Amino acid sequence: MTSLAVKARRLIGIFLLGVVLFNYPVLSLFDREIFLSGIPILYLYLFGVWALLILLTAMVTGSRRSGLREQGMDERSETSTKD
Amino acid sequence: MLETGTILFVSFLYMGLLFAIAYYGDRRADAGRSIISNPYIYALSMAVYCTAWTFYGSVGRAADAGLGFLPVYIGPTLAAALGWLVLRKIIRISKVHRITSIADFVASRYGKSTTLAAMVTVIAALGIVPYIALQLKAISTSYQIIRGYPDINMPGVSTSFPVFSDTAFYVALILALFAVLFGTRHLDATERHEGLVAAIAFESVVKLAAFFAVGIFVTYGIYDGFGDLIGRAASMPALNSRLTLGGGEGTYVNWTLAVFLSMMAVLFLPRQFQVAVVENVNEDHLNRALWLFPLYLLAINIFVIPVALGGVMIFAGQTVYADTFVLTLPMVQHHQMLALFAFIGGMSAATGMVIVETVALSTMICNDLVMPILLRLPMLRLTQQSDLSALLLTIRRAGIILVLLLGYTYFHFIGEHYTLVSIGLVSFTAVAQFAPAILGGIFWRAGSRSGAIAGLLAGFGVWLYTLVLPSLADVGFLPADFVTEGPFGFAMLKPFSLFGLQGLDRIGHAVFWSMLANAGLYIGISMFSRPSAIEHAQAALFVDVFRKAESERSTVWRGTAPVPDLRSMLRRFLGRSQADRALVQYGVEHGIDWEKSPTADSGLVNYAEKLLAGAIGSASARVMVGSIEKEAPLSIAEVMDILDETRQAIAYSRELEKATAELQAANERLKELDRLKDEFLSTVTHELRTPLTSIRSIAEILHESPDIGPDRHQEFTQIIVRESQRLTRLITQVLEFQRIESGRMDWHLSRVDIGEVISEAVGATRQLLEEKQIFLSSGLADGLPEIEGDRDRLVQVLVNLISNAVKFCEPEQGRIDIHARKEGGGLRVDVADNGPGILPEDLESIFEEFRQIRSETRGRPQGTGLGLSICRRIIDFHKGRIWVESTPGQGATFCFWVPTKRPSAG
Numbered sequence: 001m002t003s004l005a006v007k008a009r010r011l012i013g014i015f016l017l018g019v020v021l022f023n024y025p026v027l028s029l030f031d032r033e034i035f036l037s038g039i040p041i042l043y044l045y046l047f048g049v050w051a052l053l054i055l056l057t058a059m060v061t062g063s064r065r066s067g068l069r070e071q072g073m074d075e076r077s078e079t080s081t082k083d
Numbered sequence: 084m085l086e087t088g089t090i091l092f093v094s095f096l097y098m099g100l101l102f103a104i105a106y107y108g109d110r111r112a113d114a115g116r117s118i119i120s121n122p123y124i125y126a127l128s129m130a131v132y133c134t135a136w137t138f139y140g141s142v143g144r145a146a147d148a149g150l151g152f153l154p155v156y157i158g159p160t161l162a163a164a165l166g167w168l169v170l171r172k173i174i175r176i177s178k179v180h181r182i183t184s185i186a187d188f189v190a191s192r193y194g195k196s197t198t199l200a201a202m203v204t205v206i207a208a209l210g211i212v213p214y215i216a217l218q219l220k221a222i223s224t225s226y227q228i229i230r231g232y233p234d235i236n237m238p239g240v241s242t243s244f245p246v247f248s249d250t251a252f253y254v255a256l257i258l259a260l261f262a263v264l265f266g267t268r269h270l271d272a273t274e275r276h277e278g279l280v281a282a283i284a285f286e287s288v289v290k291l292a293a294f295f296a297v298g299i300f301v302t303y304g305i306y307d308g309f310g311d312l313i314g315r316a317a318s319m320p321a322l323n324s325r326l327t328l329g330g331g332e333g334t335y336v337n338w339t340l341a342v343f344l345s346m347m348a349v350l351f352l353p354r355q356f357q358v359a360v361v362e363n364v365n366e367d368h369l370n371r372a373l374w375l376f377p378l379y380l381l382a383i384n385i386f387v388i389p390v391a392l393g394g395v396m397i398f399a400g401q402t403v404y405a406d407t408f409v410l411t412l413p414m415v416q417h418h419q420m421l422a423l424f425a426f427i428g429g430m431s432a433a434t435g436m437v438i439v440e441t442v443a444l445s446t447m448i449c450n451d452l453v454m455p456i457l458l459r460l461p462m463l464r465l466t467q468q469s470d471l472s473a474l475l476l477t478i479r480r481a482g483i484i485l486v487l488l489l490g491y492t493y494f495h496f497i498g499e500h501y502t503l504v505s506i507g508l509v510s511f512t513a514v515a516q517f518a519p520a521i522l523g524g525i526f527w528r529a530g531s532r533s534g535a536i537a538g539l540l541a542g543f544g545v546w547l548y549t550l551v552l553p554s555l556a557d558v559g560f561l562p563a564d565f566v567t568e569g570p571f572g573f574a575m576l577k578p579f580s581l582f583g584l585q586g587l588d589r590i591g592h593a594v595f596w597s598m599l600a601n602a603g604l605y606i607g608i609s610m611f612s613r614p615s616a617i618e619h620a621q622a623a624l625f626v627d628v629f630r631k632a633e634s635e636r637s638t639v640w641r642g643t644a645p646v647p648d649l650r651s652m653l654r655r656f657l658g659r660s661q662a663d664r665a666l667v668q669y670g671v672e673h674g675i676d677w678e679k680s681p682t683a684d685s686g687l688v689n690y691a692e693k694l695l696a697g698a699i700g701s702a703s704a705r706v707m708v709g710s711i712e713k714e715a716p717l718s719i720a721e722v723m724d725i726l727d728e729t730r731q732a733i734a735y736s737r738e739l740e741k742a743t744a745e746l747q748a749a750n751e752r753l754k755e756l757d758r759l760k761d762e763f764l765s766t767v768t769h770e771l772r773t774p775l776t777s778i779r780s781i782a783e784i785l786h787e788s789p790d791i792g793p794d795r796h797q798e799f800t801q802i803i804v805r806e807s808q809r810l811t812r813l814i815t816q817v818l819e820f821q822r823i824e825s826g827r828m829d830w831h832l833s834r835v836d837i838g839e840v841i842s843e844a845v846g847a848t849r850q851l852l853e854e855k856q857i858f859l860s861s862g863l864a865d866g867l868p869e870i871e872g873d874r875d876r877l878v879q880v881l882v883n884l885i886s887n888a889v890k891f892c893e894p895e896q897g898r899i900d901i902h903a904r905k906e907g908g909g910l911r912v913d914v915a916d917n918g919p920g921i922l923p924e925d926l927e928s929i930f931e932e933f934r935q936i937r938s939e940t941r942g943r944p945q946g947t948g949l950g951l952s953i954c955r956r957i958i959d960f961h962k963g964r965i966w967v968e969s970t971p972g973q974g975a976t977f978c979f980w981v982p983t984k985r986p987s988a989g
Binding site for chain 2: 012
């Protein structure tokens, strides 16, 4: 498993998390007239999840800079060259 | 008081600044010092996604429908997470094939099809022109409102103005000038415009800052923070419903469809394709942009709800459109500087979009619509023209002006009837039609040209029917009962509830039906059509773009062409100097002096085609190259054979075979190790039991015969001591090996004198030598250098080698010679014995752990079988070598070599 494949898998995970959190039925749980210090929870929820997704994406894309230089090796698993 | 003159002055100042930035950006790019080559500028340029729709329209939408404006920005956030898979692939493909527009991308993927290129161009143009109109409308409306400062008057319908006194018309002209100057400065095979991108990034900063300023002013200036503002709004029954989604029938489905729609839009809008793919300097920039861009969207949306609610409360009972709150709120509070800033912010949002969009569209119109037609018109004889680059630039410039004038016309006659958001979403739905063909095209090899054409046609048709025709009915071009009753009274075909589908809003309804028709036909027809050879080739190149780094080499088209023809063709489209430079570069890179050979090989022909594709699009490039190319005798069947999936299958099965073989070898090795381990266990237990048994029996004798004589007593206890020592040695060795093996060994590096090491080792083994009466001699060459290493471990190596030699020497006749000398950059030490020697097949394996040489005559070997393998580990640590030389029957020589200076690890 190369670091690129791991990264792709994580980003797909973030995408799926976003799909679940931003859609019915989870969304409907927060679609109520409840206020936290004056602000509706739907508002807090949407912007909170949004910020969370950005944070996760930043963490995944920001880490392991070395993995990005593997030009041409992308998506190809390394074969062992051990004797 | 805000003078009209001041407003115009500031506006022109702002436009002047944009020109200056773009000019500076281009100058820097020419000098090779790019100012846009970093992820931040890249992310900011992507924020061209936020147009006047975001700046003014979001607030309008939020005032109507609360959080319903958000999916348009949530979609891009989700798309960003996938962007690394999708966008990175699109960028890579576009760089490899020099693709410069979305139409070119689709056309190139499906066999460089001219038809598809034209279709995509037409759909994009029809879909985007209203969107451009929307920007012009925003600028025009905002200008008319701020001109009335401090009075707030909603502008009338602009159709009542004559064209030449309409601000929007002049704005359109200035924007056209900008796009012409910086979007078509010269013809370049990569089609990148650094100055333009720099200006766009600057505009993104301005619009964000302006919106923030207004948002903070409304939230904290007029009201007392979020809580206060929303609290007051919540107490008004009319606004209460804006704080939730409402939860009515279809609300969530509409929401989901809107998220999906904006995901597609952010990937496939021509302007997004332009900034994210064509203008991309470095693929690595994508990493940061993937979260910076969503962060920008989040930031620009935080204050939308406060501004919307504040506006609704403050303007309660007045006729003020919610679309203008960003501007009118500062005005009603008599903040003229802030109002002006908001006006400039709105202008930056609108102009940025218009500039990039027109440049992108004009490239498509030129490369994918006009050129293919011109090249095919025999009477123009364009294929024989000497220099076409000027013609290309002219077509593009004309394209820019045409697109802007179309946008203005649309705005003038139709645009007035719609809010900002609804026009924008109609455009989104149009570009979403590219999604199946592009996404399918880069991940699904079987996606075919006929499938793509059918899908696009169907999706486009549904879009026209469900969104465009009703809008024509609204402004009176079509009878109104077309919408209410259905065409000719067919209720099943009512454009807003096709086949009786209810519960979705207009956009959701159109998205659902168009995507169903589009994706359905694309997939269905692709599965049952037989693609042509070139489609096969392109499909493989696109889908496997990461797999085939060498795709330049694996030339599919085996055509050749005369060099002079090729050269003159390139000169015609790229200009003389650019063409010559590119050809020389190719020659240098591939080490070919093709000046000497009259025919260009297929590699050069391919290269030339890609160069041309950058300038005139892949479909036109194919036509041009085809006109001079001589195809090599390669039948279609052969091409199919090369390209067909069988090749892939063969490659995979080879890899599989290789992996299987590796696994088998590993398995053999494991089995061998297992056997050795068993053997080792029995050896060790045997070795442990022998001294233990003798200790026990002697101890028993001592215990049972207390009256044994002192001499015997002395002798027995000595045996016990010796046997215990042997036990200790054995156990130490096993532990030591374990420690080296697991990497927990502590090494102490110092300068080591090899002579001392040898004498110490000899001293330690003296007793062993004396026991078997073996003669040992050692000879050291003069001037041996010190080496860097772990002294104690090196002593241990020699002790092990000496004891090993002792083990194999005959008692009383044994001879061991130790020599040390300089060799290479290090020291070599030989330990030679005159034992039975080692068979050639054992020379290597003797250093493996648990390996013991069995011999018929000696029976079970002595020791643990770890000594030599410990030696090897130690020498390995010193970056040296250890080996054995031997002729059976004439003794063996164990040698090791260590460098004087141990190279640092790593």
